[in-house]
Amino acid sequence: DAGVTQSPTHLIKTRGQQVTLRCSPKSGHDTVSWYQQALGQGPQFIFQYYEEEERQRGNFPDRFSGHQYPNYSSELNVNALLLGDSALYLCASSLYFGQLAGELFFGEGSRLTVL
């Protein structure tokens, strides 16, 4: 049973560029959430996708956008990159309904460095 997979694992961009990160959820899960984890800090919620719609959003600017596909996989896009966007981006999958709803399973993350 494959867990949550993310790609790429590492990438380096320069200020002003755009980046796309990808995530495949754990088999059977229908909800994908994205988190930003700065060095030495806890994960901060970016947004959540269910049924191909953004359901919740944290305190992140519109430069951060996402998408969910019919197969439940998801993308996180960040435009006009800033140095402060350097972080580990974590994808987490879960079920939206049911007894185990909301229990997050995380991928290993995509480490973004902005120069």
Place this chain on the structure above:
Amino acid sequence: GNSVTQMEGPVTLSEEAFLTINCTYTATGYPSLFWYVQYPGEGLQLLLKATKADDKGSNKGFEATYRKETTSFHLEKGSVQVSDSAVYFCALRGNNYGQNFVFGPGTRLSVLP
């Protein structure tokens, strides 16, 4: 809004020592509480959880009890091992469908042989 506060790290212990990592929360309603662990170079893994007051979550020798009166969810282990060295995150989730998680800042634990 919801928030989680954890004890400052890093915490350094000798093998077989007793571990406590304090966690307190602020939330409306009746959140679910979680401890996640992050080993070096890896994503977060669920360690244990509790969904209502007085519930005790346990896994791999770790325990935490949901204390609504003190809004706390302290993590304990009676005898730590070197392999427990990691960063531990306390988190809460509201009980409405699709509620997102709020994580604490994490506490780094180093266990020395």
